[in-house]
Amino acid sequence: MTDLRSTERFSDRVEDYVRYRPDYPRALVDWLHGLGVHADWSVADIGAGTGISSKLFLDAGHRVTGVEPNAAMREAAERWLAADSRFHAVNGSAEATGLPDGSIDLVIAGQAFHWFDTEKVRAEFTRVLSPRGLVAVFWNSRRLVGTPFLEGYERLLHEYGVDYVGVAERYTDDDSMARWFGRGYRGMASFPHGQKLDEEALRGRLMSSSYAPKPGHPNHEPMLRALHELFEATQDGGTIDFDYDTRVFAGRPEHA
Known part of the structure; x- marks a missing residue:
């Protein structure tokens, strides 16, 4: 099952998460629509x-149920998206969503997928999917090389991060995702994405x-000093480019 520590490890970071985490490019939704997903599909x-990926699909016309076990993050999503009647949030885990059988057309899992028990969620996602349904798994993959800032930031995380290497190694590679979907794999896509951040936002x-x-x-404190020095050395006009590749995998999980 999901490590309970993973469901609570963001509880004291919600404000920063809401304000500073990146969104996802609209091209991700357009790519899924190209696979046959329609705006009337329930998500x-x-x-x-905090509702970042939910907002992307709401903006594309979908009805969205947000399943989130962390109360502080779930409440942040409810506050942010309260004006949209097509969104509602429920207390549930990836492995036990509490959603009815066959009730969902598109199951999405964003940045959180690497915390899930991937075997159990395959069964759970399949259970809640409608006959036409698909699963889309996606995340923003931070670029590690290519600019002095990106390379300096990666060094900073290795030097000061508490369990950075262990978290980074949880992200799944392309072949593993293809195997996770099995015969129902429909493919993957990657889209450039990024944030332009001043020092406070960084x-x-x-x-x-x-x-x-x-x-x-x-x-x-040493980490923040190192971050300030990195920002001063690499900023251009008071900002830095925080670059990602948004990677999305889609299909209907099905054992070979």
Whole structure:
């Protein structure tokens, strides 16, 4: 099952998460629509967090149920998306969503997928899918090389992050995702994405990460000093480019 620590590790980072985490490109939804997904398809956002991926699909015309076990994050999503009657949030885990059988046309799992028990969620996602339904798994993959900022930021995380390497290694590669979907795999796509951040936003983006040491930890102040030095050395006009590749995998999970 999902490690309970993973469901709570963002509880004290919700404000930074809401303000500084990246969204996803609309091209992701357009690609799924090209696979036959329509705006009238119901969506379940599993591990919805503060509602970032839910907002993307609401903006594309979908009805969205956000499934999120962390109360603080779920409440943040409800506050942010309260004006849209097509959104509602439920307390549930990826492995036990509480959703009815066959009730969902499109199951999505964004940045949270690497925390799930992938065997159990395959069965759960399949259970809640309608006959026409698909699953889309996606995340923003931060670029590690290519600019002095990106390479310096990666060094900073290795030096000061609490469990950075362990978290980074949880992300799944292309072949593993294809095997997870099995015979029902429909393919993957990748889209460039990014944020332009000033120093305050860069600090908030770092502190939204579960592996960034909080105040009181011996690595916290040295990390922020190193971040300031990196920003000063690499900023252009008062901002830096925080670059990602948004990777999406889609299909209907089916054993070979």
